[in-house]
Amino acid sequence: MKRLDLDETVAALRRGDVVAVPTDTVYGVAARLEDAAAVATLFSVKSRPSDVALPVLVTSSRDVAALDVEWPAAAQLLAERFWPGALTIVVGAAPALAARVGATSSLGLRAAHHAVLAAVIDQCGPLAVTSANQHGHAPCVSATDVLATKWGAPLAGVLDGGVCDGAVSTVVEVSAEGWWVRRRGALALGELEAVLGPESPPRDN
Numbered sequence: 001m002k003r004l005d006l007d008e009t010v011a012a013l014r015r016g017d018v019v020a021v022p023t024d025t026v027y028g029v030a031a032r033l034e035d036a037a038a039v040a041t042l043f044s045v046k047s048r049p050s051d052v053a054l055p056v057l058v059t060s061s062r063d064v065a066a067l068d069v070e071w072p073a074a075a076q077l078l079a080e081r082f083w084p085g086a087l088t089i090v091v092g093a094a095p096a097l098a099a100r101v102g103a104t105s106s107l108g109l110r111a112a113h114h115a116v117l118a119a120v121i122d123q124c125g126p127l128a129v130t131s132a133n134q135h136g137h138a139p140c141v142s143a144t145d146v147l148a149t150k151w152g153a154p155l156a157g158v159l160d161g162g163v164c165d166g167a168v169s170t171v172v173e174v175s176a177e178g179w180w181v182r183r184r185g186a187l188a189l190g191e192l193e194a195v196l197g198p199e200s201p202p203r204d205n
Helices: 006-014 036-045 073-082 095-100 115-124 143-147 189-196
Strands: 019-022 027-032 056-058 087-092 106-111 127-131 170-175 178-183
Touching (some): 006 019, 006 027, 019 143, 027 036, 027 143, 036 095, 073 087, 115 127, 178 189
Parallel strands (some): 087 170
Antiparallel strands (some): 019 027, 027 127, 056 127, 170 178
């Protein structure tokens, strides 16, 4: 495995390889969402259970229009206020698309704030991404960390974007019935409620 420049990273992703990239939080391993075989490789790269869903990174809500997902008005309001940034929006998705990333009926979407990663997505489309570390181990915060890690399947290389050690994203589920915080993170509840109003009551599962 080697360090890649932007053009090499884009070329690797387009041919179906898995690469490590900088993100707003830590380094991640990424594959093009539309390449089902490459996304499947992400799970073996990390020896990750296939039912632990992968998030998808986009550049803006414009990318969402091409995906087979629900996109309620509340999701658009959140995206307009907090994207790009540390907010993952979980919405309903077609079963085939959800299954590709290890989910059943939803997709978690986040718009990348990291300029280098955003440039990659601009050229490759949405990316399925998981943190660049062996499943259950500490994440990588630099390209050097990635190069030193033993992987379950080979990576084409790592795009060096400096040190990444940002706050974890807040995860919010949005549907036509309401919205719910699924993971606390960089955004406070009050910031979300200022956009959407009070969080919806818990649903009966």
